[in-house]
Amino acid sequence: MPSPERPTADDRSVRDAVRRRDRGLRRVGVTTRWVAAAAVAGTAVLGAGYAHTIPGTAPPAGTTPQDGGTSPRPSGGLQSPGQAPAPTGQAPQTQSGAS
Secondary structure, three states: OOOOOOOOOOHHHHHHHHHHHHHHHHHHHHHHHHHHHHHHHHHHHHHHHHHHHHHOOOOOOOOOOOOOOOOOOOOOOOOOOOOOOOOOOOOOOOOOOOO
């Protein structure tokens, strides 16, 4: 029977395997945190970039338009019609997509 002071080769190999596993898990955890932080930062950067490209968005508070507030409507986006649709006397016609 081996003495308790002298670990056997099997005990050392098990401890080495546990250390390697723990080191690997730490590396995975650190890498995951860095990837998550990069994803959050990238999302913020892309969101800010796209917010400036959307037509019709208001400028930040405290800024005024350069032309005294008479800037034309931005092109693109949804616009309301000039007048509401007029009612008709015809029955509505519908067509289903079925044959």
